[in-house]
Amino acid sequence: MALDLKAVSPKTRLALLGTAALAVVACFMLIGAGGNWNFVLPFRGAKLAAMVLVAYAIAVSSVLFQSITHNRILTPSIMGFDALYLLIQAVIVFSLGIDPLLDTGNPNLRFAFEVIMMTGFACLLFKALFNGAAHSLHLMLLAGIVFGLLFRSLSSFVMRLIDPNEFMVLQDRMFASFNAIQTGLLWVSAIAIGLASVVAWRLRHQYDVLSLGREIAVNLGIDYRRTVMLTLALIAVMVSVSTALVGPVTFFGLLVSNLAYVTAGSDKHKYLLPMAVLWGVVFLVGGQVLLERVLELNATVSVVIEFVGGILFLFLITRKKH
Amino acid sequence: MISTRQAEEGASARPARNISHAWLALPLFLTAALVVFSVGIGAADFSFAGLLAGTQSDAWQLLVVSRLPRTLALLLAGMSLAVAGLIMQMLVRNRFVEPSTAGTIESATLGVLVLALLAPDTPVFGKMLVAAGFALAGTFLFLALLRRIPLRSPYLVPLVGLILGGVVQAVTTFFAYRHDMLQTLHAWTVGDFSGVLRGRYELLWIGGALALVAWFAADRFTVAGMGQQFTTNLGLNYKRLTLWGLMIVSAISAVVVVTAGSIPFLGLIVPNVVSILFGDNMRRSVPWVAVLGGLFVLACDIIGRLVVAPYEIPIGTVVGIIGGALFLFLLLRGRSRGA
Amino acid sequence: MIEISNISKRYGETVVVDDVTLTLPAGGVTAIIGPNGAGKSTVLSMISRLLPMSAGRVLVDGIDVLKGDSKELARRLAILRQDNHLPMRLTVRDLVAFGRYPHSGGRPTVDDALHVERALGYLSLEPLADRFLDQLSGGQRQRAFVAMVLCQDTDYVLLDEPLNNLDMRHAVDMMKLLRRAAIELGKTVILVLHDINFASCYADRIVAMRDGKVAYHGTPLELIQPAVLHDLYQLDIRVREIDGQRICVYY
Numbered sequence: 021m022a023l024d025l026k027a028v029s030p031k032t033r034l035a036l037l038g039t040a041a042l043a044v045v046a047c048f049m050l051i052g053a054g055g056n057w058n059f060v061l062p063f064r065g066a067k068l069a070a071m072v073l074v075a076y077a078i079a080v081s082s083v084l085f086q087s088i089t090h091n092r093i094l095t096p097s098i099m100g101f102d103a104l105y106l107l108i109q110a111v112i113v114f115s116l117g118i119d120p121l122l123d124t125g126n127p128n129l130r131f132a133f134e135v136i137m138m139t140g141f142a143c144l145l146f147k148a149l150f151n152g153a154a155h156s157l158h159l160m161l162l163a164g165i166v167f168g169l170l171f172r173s174l175s176s177f178v179m180r181l182i183d184p185n186e187f188m189v190l191q192d193r194m195f196a197s198f199n200a201i202q203t204g205l206l207w208v209s210a211i212a213i214g215l216a217s218v219v220a221w222r223l224r225h226q227y228d229v230l231s232l233g234r235e236i237a238v239n240l241g242i243d244y245r246r247t248v249m250l251t252l253a254l255i256a257v258m259v260s261v262s263t264a265l266v267g268p269v270t271f272f273g274l275l276v277s278n279l280a281y282v283t284a285g286s287d288k289h290k291y292l293l294p295m296a297v298l299w300g301v302v303f304l305v306g307g308q309v310l311l312e313r314v315l316e317l318n319a320t321v322s323v324v325i326e327f328v329g330g331i332l333f334l335f336l337i338t339r340k341k342h
Numbered sequence: 343m344i345s346t347r348q349a350e351e352g353a354s355a356r357p358a359r360n361i362s363h364a365w366l367a368l369p370l371f372l373t374a375a376l377v378v379f380s381v382g383i384g385a386a387d388f389s390f391a392g393l394l395a396g397t398q399s400d401a402w403q404l405l406v407v408s409r410l411p412r413t414l415a416l417l418l419a420g421m422s423l424a425v426a427g428l429i430m431q432m433l434v435r436n437r438f439v440e441p442s443t444a445g446t447i448e449s450a451t452l453g454v455l456v457l458a459l460l461a462p463d464t465p466v467f468g469k470m471l472v473a474a475g476f477a478l479a480g481t482f483l484f485l486a487l488l489r490r491i492p493l494r495s496p497y498l499v500p501l502v503g504l505i506l507g508g509v510v511q512a513v514t515t516f517f518a519y520r521h522d523m524l525q526t527l528h529a530w531t532v533g534d535f536s537g538v539l540r541g542r543y544e545l546l547w548i549g550g551a552l553a554l555v556a557w558f559a560a561d562r563f564t565v566a567g568m569g570q571q572f573t574t575n576l577g578l579n580y581k582r583l584t585l586w587g588l589m590i591v592s593a594i595s596a597v598v599v600v601t602a603g604s605i606p607f608l609g610l611i612v613p614n615v616v617s618i619l620f621g622d623n624m625r626r627s628v629p630w631v632a633v634l635g636g637l638f639v640l641a642c643d644i645i646g647r648l649v650v651a652p653y654e655i656p657i658g659t660v661v662g663i664i665g666g667a668l669f670l671f672l673l674l675r676g677r678s679r680g681a
Numbered sequence: 682m683i684e685i686s687n688i689s690k691r692y693g694e695t696v697v698v699d700d701v702t703l704t705l706p707a708g709g710v711t712a713i714i715g716p717n718g719a720g721k722s723t724v725l726s727m728i729s730r731l732l733p734m735s736a737g738r739v740l741v742d743g744i745d746v747l748k749g750d751s752k753e754l755a756r757r758l759a760i761l762r763q764d765n766h767l768p769m770r771l772t773v774r775d776l777v778a779f780g781r782y783p784h785s786g787g788r789p790t791v792d793d794a795l796h797v798e799r800a801l802g803y804l805s806l807e808p809l810a811d812r813f814l815d816q817l818s819g820g821q822r823q824r825a826f827v828a829m830v831l832c833q834d835t836d837y838v839l840l841d842e843p844l845n846n847l848d849m850r851h852a853v854d855m856m857k858l859l860r861r862a863a864i865e866l867g868k869t870v871i872l873v874l875h876d877i878n879f880a881s882c883y884a885d886r887i888v889a890m891r892d893g894k895v896a897y898h899g900t901p902l903e904l905i906q907p908a909v910l911h912d913l914y915q916l917d918i919r920v921r922e923i924d925g926q927r928i929c930v931y932y
Binding site: 148158159161162163165166167169170172173174176177180181184185270317320323324326327330331333334337338 | 500506515516606653654659667
């Protein structure tokens with residue numbers, strides 16, 4: 021008479037998680053609102069939209085990245101991609117002589133420019149690390165983490181070049197974080213993600229074949245290099261969006277992608293991707309609700325995610341396989 | 343004399359090359375030159391001519407209270423951290439392990455925060471002891487995790503250490519945020535010698551002394567680096583040796599963190615460069631590692647002081663860049679050999 | 682027909698495949714044999730465009746493997762190498778169904794389902810069809826991969842040491858099956874083999890490689906000779922005819 025969990029179909033699982041996500045969103049919008057709906061709804065709505073976009077961007081980019089690298093531990097953030105974006109932001113501000121404290125110029129335009137540079141550099145970084153035949157996964161992980169640290173140090177350096185005195189203030193003003201979600205970029209982010217999604221959708225069948233490994237994928241006729249590079253560009257766009265909106269969050273992608281692999285009930289991307297996105301929403305929005313409204317631990321979402329994600333990462337690495 | 347480090351998968355032992363210690367004169371001379379240079383630069387007005395002629399009123403004061411202590415602090419920190427890295431690499435038998443890739447530094451920082459919250463008036467020596475205790479605990483946790491890894495790929499070891507450090511740092515950040523100490527935490531996290539004055543850096547001499555102790559015990563650490571069975575066969579107590587080694591490493595880390603913050607990658611790069619040049623004989627390597635470590639840190643600090651003069655780039659950032667780049671170079675060059 | 686023209690593979694200073702020219706006609710079973718490091722797997726990888734060549738060109742039915750459309754090639758040539766472990770959980774049927782991808786691009790048709798069932802039947806995998814790959818033994822998993830390749834329904838089937846994980850019975854079954862596929866279905870089967878006796882008993886043609894070059898090329902009768910084998914393997918190998926089969930004895 022016990023419930024056979026394995027028998028629950030992927031579609032049902034999606035529906036269940038979808039309901040949970042809606043519930044979490046409702047909680048976020050409604051709990052502790054105090055009745056001033058004219059203000060609360062747009063204000064919280066903007067934050068919610070940002071978080072949903074971020075959850076979507078991180079979930080999709082992580083799952084796709086893991087498909088093209090044939091592993092389930094590496095994610096773009098762990099590889100230092102989001103630190104790369106911060107560096108690009110800092111370098112652009114520095115080289116264009118923009119005074120970030122005055123907030124001049126069109127932020128949307130600057131964002132578009134940053135995305136373009138990010139795409140180019142991300143492809144270079146990927147090429148540098150994944151040249152040719154298979155390399156040790158652990159070497160890639162380690163190199164990725166060190167790249168991340170290197171980029172962060174470089175960003176810190178560039179910011180001190182911009183303003184040696186005020187650089188900490190600068191850091192807070194220039195870079196997004198969960199406490200300072202850049203809601204001004206919502207529209208351009210949504211458009212960028214929309215475009216990226218269209219391209220990814222058209223490649224959707226190829227991703228299932230790609231996860232079989234490079235040799236089988238080539239055998240089955242996939243234009244490996246082209247597909248991988250194109251997907252990488254998509255990933256770069258999505259990482260740019262999420263870092264521009266809420267700043268870098270290293271382990272979030274790992275968390276949601278692995279949750280999807282375990283709970284989706286299928287390894288097909290048409291189930292994995294939505295599942296990962298929904299987990300992202302549940303964790304991000306739900307985490308915010310839990311920490312801010314229930315536990316009253318304001319603005320520590322990113323730290324908690326780092327903690328939980330880090331533990332998950334250690335667990336995954338020290339497990340039996342591979 | 344034992345002359346090789348135990349080979350781990352992918353990492354290979356390098357035979358000792360008999361380069362005479364006389365060559366040490368070269369980096370020592372360079373260090374002396376940089377010391378003079380380092381003492382000469384800074385925000386305030388200072389000139390050697392003025393000092394000798396007695397025309398500059400505060401010159402002597404500046405030299406003794408600020409310039410000299412800072413330079414000495416840099417040398418001591420560099421020397422002891424580099425040697426600490428070397429010890430760790432021998433004990434864990436992995437080329438990429440050092441206090442900032444094993445969770446040691448982050449644990450020490452956690453200790454400093456905890457003490458600042460619970461007993462903020464503790465004297466500096468007490469802070470160091472508590473930080474060292476936390477550092478030791480963190481390192482033990484790291485070793486415990488390593489024991490659970492089924493396959494010891496050489497890259498997996500520092501990876502685990504880096505992530506563990508990240509997790510510990512998340513915990514520290516969490517508590518710092520709760521008690522509104524984020525700015526202070528940031529000051530401890532990124533190594534910065536700008537606040538070093540006479541009376542504030544003396545702890546680092548302990549680090550220097552410990553590095554000296556490590557030199558005397560170098561042969562024993564090399565034996566321990568061969569593994570438990572080898573060590574026991576030679577009549578030494580493996581566990582006690584490892585414990586002493588890690589205590590030295592933790593104390594050095596604590597001393598540097600309490601005085602100036604964290605200097606990443608140092609204990610990894612210097613021993614590896616020395617190993618490439620001179621092989622893996624620890625007793626031979628220690629003086630080179632120490633001298634080059636001091637030299638490297640001093641050079642980086644000078645760069646940090648010159649680039650945006652009169653402002654300073656903290657040494658943690660400079661080493662993060664140069665050290666990170668060197669680390670990547672070491673990682674990726676070995677790849678072509680099919681590691 | 683597969684035309685291999687002056688292909689070479691170099692890794693830095695090391696030459697793994699040295700200026701190989703070969704024409705493999707359509708039909709039948711061709712076995713590639715040779716000592717370790719001879720370059721057999723590398724040649725197979727280059728023919729199937731898994732590995733780019735340092736020099737030279739390969740034409741499969743007139744299509745240049747590197748310049749031609751990969752999907753078009755995937756409908757004519759299939760390759761299976763060793764070391765197939767997947768980080769995904771797939772059932773046997775799911776895996777075999779992937780073999781139809783070059784034909785239907787991810788939108789399976791009824792025709793595809795028929796091909797899948799046929800491939801499963803050919804390799805006697807029906808009882809295991811709905812089990813997950815990681816629940817199977819190494820040999821069963823190997824058969825599932827071969828089923829996928831057969832399901833791909835190509836004229837040319839390239840296999841790199843397909844008998845490695847198989848026990849005696851399944852190894853014999855596999856070779857019999859590959860011969861059947863060549864005879865009944867008109868496929869051209871090219872496989873790298875370690876065991877020269879299997880090559881002797883089941884191949885129509887043998888290509889023998891050594892030190893990156895083709896040392897010998899001909900029928901089993903021509904190649905399974907003590908003089909040739911000694912030159913190839915640096916070992917005294919006696920050849921005995923038992924029940925119409927030429928068996929090598931070197932133990």
